[in-house]
Amino acid sequence: xxxxxxxxxxxxxxxxxxxxxxxxxxxxxxxxxxxxxxxxxxxxxxxxxxxxxxxxxxxxxxxxxxxxxxxxxxxxxxxxxxxxxxxxxxxxxxxxxx
Amino acid sequence: xxxxxxxxxxxxxxxxxxxxxxxxxxxxxxxxxxxxxxxxxxxxxxxxxxxxxxxxxxxxxxxxxxxxxxxxxxxxxxxxxxxxxxxxxxxxxxxxxx
DNA sequence: GACAATTGACACGCGTTACGTTACAGGTTA
DNA sequence: TAACCTGTAACGTAACGCGTGTCAATTGTC
Numbered sequence: 527x528x529x530x531x532x533x534x535x536x537x538x539x540x541x542x543x544x545x546x547x548x549x550x551x552x553x554x555x556x557x558x559x560x561x562x563x564x565x566x567x568x569x570x571x572x573x574x575x576x577x578x579x580x581x582x583x584x585x586x587x588x589x590x591x592x593x594x595x596x597x598x599x600x601x602x603x604x605x606x607x608x609x610x611x612x613x614x615x616x617x618x619x620x621x622x623x624x
Numbered sequence: 625x626x627x628x629x630x631x632x633x634x635x636x637x638x639x640x641x642x643x644x645x646x647x648x649x650x651x652x653x654x655x656x657x658x659x660x661x662x663x664x665x666x667x668x669x670x671x672x673x674x675x676x677x678x679x680x681x682x683x684x685x686x687x688x689x690x691x692x693x694x695x696x697x698x699x700x701x702x703x704x705x706x707x708x709x710x711x712x713x714x715x716x717x718x719x720x721x722x
Numbered sequence: 723g724a725c726a727a728t729t730g731a732c733a734c735g736c737g738t739t740a741c742g743t744t745a746c747a748g749g750t751t752a
Numbered sequence: 753t754a755a756c757c758t759g760t761a762a763c764g765t766a767a768c769g770c771g772t773g774t775c776a777a778t779t780g781t782c
Contacts (some may be wrong), residue, residue, distance in 0.1 A: 542714070546714055546715060546716060548714070549756090549757065549758090550757075550758065550759090551756085551757060551758080552757095555712070556711065556712040556713075556714065557711055557712075558708055558710035558711050558712075559741080559742090560741070560742055560743075561757095561758085561759095562741080562742075562743085562759090562760080563740075563741055563742080565758070565759060565760080566740090566741095566759090566760090567740095569759075569760095571759095571760090572739075572740060572741090573739085573740085575739090575740060575741090576699050576700060576702075576703035577703060577706075577708065577740085577741095578740090579700075579703075580703055580704070580707060580708055581708050581711050584707075584708065584711040584713070585711050585712065585713055585714050586713075586714055587713065590700060591696075591700070594696055594699075594700060595696075598689075598692055598693075598696060601674050601692075602674060602677075602688060602689070602692060604674075605674035605675060605677075605678055606678070608675075609678060609682075610656055610675065610678055610679050610682065612656035613654065613655055613656050613679050613682040613683050614653070614654040614655075614656075614683065615654075615682070615683055615684075615685065616640070616644055616646070616654065616683050616684055617644060618644060647727090647728065647729085648728075648729065648730090649727085649728065649729080657770080657771090658770065658771050658772075659728095659729085660730095660731090660770075660771070660772085661769075661770055661771075663729070663730065663731085664730090664731095664769090664770090665769095667730070667731095669730095669731090670768075670769065670770090671768085671769085673768090673769060673770090675769085675770095676769090
C-alpha cells in the first residue's frame with residue numbers, strides 16, 4: 527500500500543455529518559462526547575478510539591468493525607514508516623491464523 | 625459475539641514459540657524487544673502494539689493484518705463491556721464505507 | 723545434589739495519547 | 753448587535769507500551 531488511507535474522522539465528517547447537516551457541537555452532544563474530542567477527531571488531530579467507534583456505530587447504525595478497520599489501516603500505514611529493522615527471522619515459518 | 629477472543633499473545637506463544645521451541649528470552653532478542661515486553665505480551669498483560677505486530681510479521685513471515693485483527697477483535701470485545709449508553713441516534717442512516 | 727538458565731513479576735521512569743473543562747478569538751448568520 | 757459555531761491552547765487525569773534493573777522461584781542438565 528502506497529497511498530495514505532483516509533482518516534476515519536474525515537470519512538465521518540464527509541459521509542455522515544455533512545450529508546445530515548450536523549454541526550460539530552450538535553454531533554458531539556448526540557455522541558455523548560465533548561465538542562473538543564469530536565472536533566479533534568474530524569480534524570484528524572486524534573485517532574478513532576474503540577469507544578468513539580462504538581458511539582459512531584450506535585448513532586449511525588453501522589458496523590463498529592468498518593470504522594475500526596479504517597483506523598487500523600491508517601495506524602498500520604503510519605507504523606510502517608518506522609519499520610523495525612532489527613528483527614531476526616525465525617528458523618521456520620508457521621501456519622496462518624485467522 | 626459472546627466468547628472472549630483469544631489474546632494474540634497466547635496465539636503467538638502456542639502456535640509460534642512452542643512449536644519452534646523458542647524461549648521468551650531468545651524470542652525477545654530476535655524480535656528486537658525487551659524480555660519484559662515480550663513476556664507481558666505472551667502472558668496477556670499487554671496488548672499487541674502495531675510495532676509488535678510488525679515485528680512478529682517480519683519474524684514469522686505472516687501478514688501484519690492477521691495479527692492486528694486478533695487484537696482488534698479482543699479490543700472491541702472488551703470495549704463492548706462498557707458500551708456507551710448516552711448516544712442519541714442520528715436522524716437518518718447512511719451508507720456503509722469500507 | 724548443585725549450578726546455570728529461564729521466567730514471571732515488580733518498581734521506576736519516560737513518552738504518548740484520549741478525554742474533559744474552561745476559555746478565548748475569529749467567523750457566520752439572523 | 754446578538755447568538756451561535758468553530759478550532760485550539762492550557763491544564764489536569766488516567767491509561768498504556770516500553771526499557772532497565774532486580775529478585776525469587778522454577779526448570780533443566782551435569
